[in-house]
Amino acid sequence: MSAALARTVHDPVDRLLSRLECVKQTGADRWIARCPAHNDRRPSLSIRQTDDHRALLHCFAGCAAAEIVHAAGLELRDLYPERPAEHYAGPVHAHSRWSRSDVWLLLQHEAAIAAIVAADTAAGRPVSAEDAERAGLAADRLADAVATLGVR
Numbered sequence: 552m553s554a555a556l557a558r559t560v561h562d563p564v565d566r567l568l569s570r571l572e573c574v575k576q577t578g579a580d581r582w583i584a585r586c587p588a589h590n591d592r593r594p595s596l597s598i599r600q601t602d603d604h605r606a607l608l609h610c611f612a613g614c615a616a617a618e619i620v621h622a623a624g625l626e627l628r629d630l631y632p633e634r635p636a637e638h639y640a641g642p643v644h645a646h647s648r649w650s651r652s653d654v655w656l657l658l659q660h661e662a663a664i665a666a667i668v669a670a671d672t673a674a675g676r677p678v679s680a681e682d683a684e685r686a687g688l689a690a691d692r693l694a695d696a697v698a699t700l701g702v703r
């Protein structure tokens with residue numbers, strides 16, 4: 552691999568954090584920051600980097616991952632490490648609203664939100680009306696995403 556290629560590879564989480572305000576590291580692979588998608592006075596956006604260098608987002612006010620990355624001037628695909636092959640696949644997906652990989656990303660994020668709320672419920676912790684509503688929205692979006700992917 553040439554140095555020129557290596558230079559273009561950044562961890563998605565770095566790219567994201569550089570565009571957020573009030574970023575504070577809370578653990579080895581965890582940060583909090585102000586959510587750019589709503590009027591956030593105290594940092595309510597949680598960011599986590601997975602072992603395979605994906606960036607996971609959760610806004611406790613209920614903003615969707617897509618809304619957050621768009622507000623930060625990024626796309627959902629920017630949360631994932633770059634794969635060189637995707638550059639060549641670009642034109643094929645250029646005019647579709649959602650590529651299959653975007654839908655898969657959305658599925659993962661919405662499933663994560665639903666899982667967080669379900670875990671709170673299972674642990675007997677009170678779930679706010681806002682969180683319950685957000686989990687309902689996650690379920691709707693999961694259903695939409697599955698419909699978009701289609702069953703082959």
Ligand SMILES: [Zn+2]
Nearest residue numbers: 586589610614
């Ligand atoms: Zn938010």
